[in-house]
Amino acid sequence: MDKREDQEAQRQPERFLPLPQAALNILLALLEEEAHGLGIRKAIEERTGGEVRMRAGTLYEALHRLDRDGLIAELEEPPSDQATSRWRYYRITAFGRQVLRAEMKRLDAIVAYAKSHDMAPESEGS
C-alpha cells in the first residue's frame, strides 16, 4: 500500500489525460460510494438515464487498468452492510481524485472555448 502511494505521488495526473470514457464513468460512479463491478455499472446507468451501459469485458478491462495504475483501489473487505457479498469492492484513491480533477479542468477549458464560440448548450425551453 505504502509503495503504491509512493508511486502515486511521483505520477503526474496529466499523463492519464484524456481519460477514456469507461474510466471517466467509473471514477465518477465511485465518487458517491464504494461499489463492486455490477454496482458501478448500475450507478453509471442510473446517472446517465440508461444511456451508458457498459458490457462486462469493457467494464472489467477498465477496472483492471485503473486499479493497476492506482486510480482506484480494492477494499480489503466488503463494506459492513454488505459483509456477505462475494464481489470485490472498489474505492477511488487520492490519486484517482487528482486525475479526475485534472480531467475536469481539461474539459472545462474545452467547454469554455466552445462557449466563447457561441456553442453554449441550449437551455431547456428556449
Add this chain to the structure above:
Amino acid sequence: MGRLTRLCMSLILAVYPSDFRSRRGDELLRLLRYDLAPSQGGLQPLSSLATLADALWAGLRLRFLPGWTLRRPAHSQALAPDGRGGDSGGRPPSVPPFTSQPGSANMFDQIRQDLAYAFRNLIRRPGWTLAALATLALGIGATTSVFSLVNDVLLRPLPYPQAERLVELRAYIIEGNRLRGSVSYPVCRMMGEAQEALEDFGCYTTTTQTLKIDQGAERIRGGIASWEVMEALRVPPLKGRAFGPEDDEPDAQRVMLLSFGLWQERFGASDDVIGQTIRLAERPFTVIGVMPEGFVFPDEGPRYWISLAGLPRTDHTHYLSTLGRLKPDWTPQRAEAHFDALRLDVPTGAPGETGEIAVRHFTLLETLVGEVRPQLWIFLSAVAAVLLIACINVANLLLSRMAGRTREMALRSALGAGRRRLLIQMLSESTLLALLGGAAGLVLALVLSTTLRSMAAAYVPRSHLLGLDNTALLFAAALSLLVGMLIGLLPALRASRPDLSDGLRESARGSAGSRRHHRLRAGLVVAQVALAMTLLINAGLLVRSFQRLASTDVGFKTADLITVQPALPMARYREEAAALEFFRQTMSRLEVLPGVESVALAATLPFAGGHIGEGIRLEGTPAEEEDALADVQVVSPEFFPVLGLSPLQGRLLTPRDREGTPVVVVVNETLARQLFPQGQAVGQRFTLGSYERSRQVEIVGVVPDTKLYRLTREIRPMVYESALQNRMSLQYSGMLLRAAPGAASALIPQVRETLQSVDASVPMIGRATVDEHLSGRLSNARFRTLLLGAFGITALLLAMIGVYGVMAYGVTRRIQEIGVRMALGARRGQILTWVIRRGLLLTSLGLALGLGGALATSHLLESYLHQLSSHDQFTYAAAVSVLFLAALLAAFLPARRASRTDPMEALRCE
C-alpha cells in the same frame, strides 16, 4: 446456459493476462453469466454475441495493448528507462524490437511481442482486417459445422462396448445378383447356425405400436429384438433383467424393456414399474427391465424393446435385420474370409429369398449410416474446397498488403533482422488472423450447425443427437492454426527475403521481383476459379436434377388429396370383417363432411412409404417362374375417380366386383404393354402372387400410368384389385379423400374427429396430405441440393472477389504504365480491353482447369442425379457462362478505373 457458451467464456478468459485472470477472472465470468442469463435478454443472440465479442476484445486489448492511454507498452518503456518514453503520446510505436537476437530474450516474450505487434497491425487497418476475418470466419465456420455433422454421424463410435465388433449379416441372392436389406426369420436362423465367427447372433427390427398407459393411447416407436441381440450389445439393464432365451419362445409371456426416457416420462422413474403390465397394440406386456440412460438401439427412435414372443416364425416375408458380436478370438480378417466362403441353401423361402444364398457382412455402424456416408463425405469435400478458396483470398489479401510493406521489411532486414525472425513475425500475424477468424467462425458454426441438423434430422441417422461438441471445437482450433500457416506461408516466404535495394527505393514496380510476385497471385486466382468452377458445376447438376425430380409428372392431381392412415389395433381388428366394417362406417361419415368430394380406400397411400409387390404368372408359365413383378394396389371402386383416372380400355372396378364374383383387376398401361404387346389386355387372365396367396384374376380395364410410391422409381407394372375381393391387407389400409379445391387444410381436424367418433382407440398416423408426403420424399434431395448450392454460390462469390482483388491490385501496380500508354495516345477503350483481357485470360485458365475437375468429380454424384447425366452439357455450359460473366464483371470494375486514369496524375504519382 449452453455448454458452448460456457466453453466460449472459458476460451475468452484464456485470452486475458494471467494477473487479470487470477484477480478478476471469477468476477468477470460471474458478470458475464449474469448478462447472458435469459432474464437479461440474453436469449437475444445478437446482444449475447456482442457481450461475448466485447469481452474477447477487452481481453485482447489488455494482453496486447498494455499501454492503453494509461501506461506505455513494455518495450517502449525499455527504450526510455525513465518510464516517460518519448513524446509518442502513449501510442505504441509501429515497429517492434526486431533486433532482438534469438536466445537473448525469453522465447515466450518474443512470441508475445510478435503477437502484440501483429495485433496492432491488424487493428490499424480495420477495413482490411474485417474483410479477411469475415472470409476466414465463413470458411472455418462452414467447415466446422459440416465436420461436426460428419463426426457425429460417421466417426463417433456407437454407444456399445467394442461396437466395432458388432456385425450384421445380409443375404446375397446369388441367382439374380441381389443383396437383400432384410431377411426372414427362418433365413436368420439358418445364418446363425451356419456361421462360426459370431456369438450372440440374433435378429431385430423396429415397429411403431399404440401404447396404452392409463387413459391415453399413443403411437410410439419401439424395437423388436431377440435375446441374443440385446446380449450382443453388452449393455446391461439399469433395473430388472434383460431378455433371456425363454422370452423368445413363440408362446412365452410377452415381455418388454423400457428406455430410460420412457420410464422417466411415463412412469415417474418408479421402481414399481418392473412387473407391471402395459397394453401395447391391445396386448398385455410385462415390463421386466429398464435400460440405462443413453442406451439407443438400433437408432435413437425406439423407446421400448419387446422380445420375439408371438412373432410369426415361418413367415415367408423378410423384415428382420441380423446382429452378432465377433467372438473374442476371431480377427475381422479371419471372419471376413469365413463369411465370404459361407453358402446357404434355402429350399423354400420368401419370394426372392429362395435358392443359394451367400452372406455379406457389415459393421452395425455401416448398416446405420451406410446410405448417407458418401453424401456426407461429398459435403465435407465441397466445404473444404470453399475453405481453400477463402484461404486463397486471404493469402492474396496478405500478399497485396505485403507489397505495400516492402519498404518496412527491407528496412528491418537492413537493420539486422534475420530471415527467420521476419518469417516468424509474418506467420504470427497470419496465425493470429486465422485464430480470430476461427473464433468468429465458431459462432457462425453454432448457427449453421443448428440449421444443418434441423434440416438433416429427417433422414440422417444420429444427426440430431449432439450440437457442436469438444471434438468440433478442437477441430475448429486445429483448422484455424492450419489455415493460419497456409495463408501466411507464401507471403511470409516472400517477405522474408526482401530485395534490399529495390525495397528501399520503393519504386519496384517494374522490377523482376515484383513481376514474380504478381505471377504468384495470378496463379492463386487461377486455382481459385478452377475450384469454384468444379463446385459450381457439381452444384448445378444437383439443382437441375432436383428441378426435374420436383416437376415429375405423377399421373394424377396431387393437390387437395388428404391421406388418412388409421392404425387399427390388431387384437380388435384381427377379423377382416371387423376392419371392413370400420372402413365402411368411417367412409360413409367422411363422405358427408362439407368440402369432401369423394373418399376411397387404398392398401397403400400415395408416397406414404411401403408398397406391395407380387409376381405375375401368365397362363402356361410353369409354377416356379414369374413373367413380371407387379406393384399391387388394393382399392375401393372410388379410388379411380378420387385420383381422376379414367379407363383407356375396358372398364373400372365397380361395387359389383365383390366376394363371390370372378376376381377381376384393372392394370396400368405399362403392364398392358409389357405382357400383352399385341394390345388386347382386357379379357386376359393371369395368376397373381405365390403359394397360399396366389389367385387367378382377369383384366377388365387399363388405366394410365401413375407414380404412387417414389418419384425416382421408374414406373412398373401395376395391378389394381378390389378391396371387396382381396381382403388380405385391409387392416393396414388407409383412405384417400378428394377435397374441394383449397379445402384440404381446414378439413384435416374434422377428419381426425370423425375417425375418433367411429373408434376412439384408433389413432391416425403419418402426414395428412399427398403433397406433404411428396414434400417429405423430396426433403433429402432438397437438403443435398440446398447445401451444395450454397457452397457453389459462396465459392463463386469468393472467387470473384479474388479475381477483382488481383485485377485491382494489378491496375494500381501498373498505374504508371497505363499513364504512359495513355500519354502516348492509347484510347480509353483500348485500356479497358487491355485490362479485361488480362482478367479473362486468368479466368479462362481457371475455367479450363475447373472443367477438368468437374469431369473428374461429377461421377461421384451420379447416384443422386435423377434422369440426368453427370456430364449434362446444359449444366456445364450454364456454369461456364455464369462464371465467365461474373469474372467479366469482376475485371470490368478495375478496368474502368484504369481507363479513367488521368495520364498526368498517373505519371506524377511516384
